[in-house]
Amino acid sequence: MAGPTTARRGGQKNTKSKAAGSARSPKRSRAALLPPRPPRRGGKPRKGAPRGSRPRPRSLRRRRLLLGSLAAVLLGTAVWWALYGSTWLRVTRVDVSGTTVLTPEEVREAAEVPLGDPLASVDTDAIAERLRNRLRRIEAVDVERSWPHGIGLKVTERQPKALLEKGGKFIEIDGAGVRFATVDHPLQGVPRLVVEPDGSPSHRRFGTEQLEREAVRVAAALPPPVRGDTHVIRVRSYDSITVELTGGRTIVWGSGERSDAKARTLTALLKAAGGAKRYDVSAPGAPAVSGS
Structure with missing residues (x-):
């Protein structure tokens, strides 16, 4: 018995293809009904998205940078003009x-x-x-x-710590030994400085100006109650400075070194023996008092 003809075989193939297509068609229709997937953040748009649908990040950053630079230039120009070019901020x-x-x-x-x-x-x-x-x-x-x-x-x-008499006038000297003014009359409460060099080797070594500075160091270190009673600070050499107070009292100070310690020792001596005439604080660790 002869088999099917070519036309019949072709018809059977077409029938099978249509049946297979009809069987797969429901799957394609469900996928087509799903909404399109949104693009990922920061990522590239999906293929097939229309060009120009979202701005390019680089172009936006460039535009913002340009606007910021322009604003900074305008602000700087305005500030410069207000400070230097206008009449608003002038010294009057x-x-x-x-x-x-x-x-x-x-x-x-x-x-x-x-x-x-x-x-x-x-x-x-x-x-x-x-x-x-x-x-x-x-x-x-x-x-x-x-x-x-x-x-x-x-x-x-500057505050005067000592006065140096010269030519009938008085030179004011501060605590650093700076001569800063000349006055006609001595100031109340400021001791006079008298330099009487004795020709000792210390005088030849240090000179008159250095002796003056040492005496001013002593004047600046005196306790306030003592400074008010001081008439004269007498200097004969670097380590021979004496302070002459009211009432004929004398303080042997020695040199200007360790003046703070000597001032503390003097304060204690005045409390313990206020009626003495001579106080020796040249060695603050071993002071001496004499006279009454």
Whole structure:
């Protein structure tokens, strides 16, 4: 018996293919009904997404950087103009404080603060240097900007610790041995300094100026009650300094070394033997008292 013909075999194949296709068609329809998967964060868009649907990160960062740079330039220009180009922040006044002997007018004149200049451009260090050089009485000065229009000068004046008589006038000397002013009359409560070199080897070695500085060290170290009663600090050599008090009392001080320890010893001696005439603290560990 003859087999099926070619046409029949072809028909059977087509029938099987259609049946297989109809069997797989439900799976494709369920996948087609699912919503599209959203793109991952920070990742690349899925294939097939339309171009230009989201901005490029690099382009956005570049745009933000450009805007930030432009804003910084504009802000810096505005600040520079406000500080240096405008008339808003200019020096119009000079305030002086801390003076006792000097007058504010003397300080302003010596300072030469450039009125009308931008406050930000004022050289405060140069002002302080001018004051210290021109007014020897000034020991220190703080120069500060007082926004928006002022300069403040806070002065610390030197305090005289001893007076050196010369030509009928009195030279004021501070605790560092600096001669800073000359006055016509001696100040109350400030001892006079008398240098009487004895020709000893110490005088030839140190000289008169060094002896003066040693005497000033002694004057600065005296306890306040003793300093008020001191008339004369007499210097004959480096290690021969005596302090002459009211009532004919004398303190043998020795050199200016260990002056703090000598001052403490003197305070104790005055409490223990206040009626004595002579106090020797040249060796503070072994003081001596005599006279009554």
